[in-house]
Amino acid sequence: EPAQLTFGVRDPDNGRTIQHFEIVHEMLFHMFVISKDLEFFVHDHPVFQPDGTFKYDIKFPRTGLYRVLTDFYPEGATPQLVAKTVIVPGAPQQTPKLTRDYDTKTTENLKVTLTTEPAVPIAGTKTMLFFKLEPGEGIEKLLGAWGHMLAGSDDLVDLIHTHPFIADGGPQMQFNVYFPRPRMYRVWVQFQRNGVVNTARFDVPVKDLE
Secondary structure, three states: OEEEEEEOOEOOOOOOEOOOEOOEOOEOEEEEEEEOOOOOEEEEOOEEOOOOOEEEEEEOOOOEEEEEEEEEOEOOOOOEEEEEEEEEOOOOOOOOOOOOEOOOEEOOOOEEEEEEEOOOOEOOOEEEEEEEEEOOOOEEOEOOEOOEEEEEEOOOOOEEEEOOOEOOOOOEEEEEEEOOOOOEEEEEEEEEEOOEEEEEEEEEEOEOOO
16 A cells, blocks of 8 residues: 655754755665565655655555665764664564575666675675676766665664775776674665666675684
8 A cells, every 4th residue: 555654854952853954876865665575675765845854655565574774964964874664564574584696687787797805705894795787888877876785684684875985887896895794685786777777686695703
């Protein structure tokens, strides 16, 4: 059924609704919605309202738990990354049992290949994720960045939103991520080619420091 999400950002000192935000990657407010089973993924942008709130219309595809990650930058403050939980009443979703998945993904008009360094990432240390895009021509910026990434742990406790560390519009891009815990992580990446947004996902095992 149709639902509407309303986001209000308040000043912690006086409780007033914040009215002014910095534009980050061409938008005032970024939002990700992920289902507990990790099958539903949305990256979109709620609409700013005259009262200072942001609204977004959505249809949750099934009952159960969803994590909503918001990314915004209040004027005069610092960038914020805030996660909330939404429950759609009914049968719960199962926590997925992920296994390593680095297979090349075919998306709307790209093939996306992932390699990592180290080959098995280690919690708390830097992991370099290298993406190869084919075809390599026609790559365009999406919302002011050559790519966007969201990494979520299989229990949806950890959510990381980041952008390429190295990218120049060519077919090779590098993201740097510090995975906080030894878990399985699902990684969604988005690239734009010839006006089309491509979303690919990979499952990355992260081990503990030995």
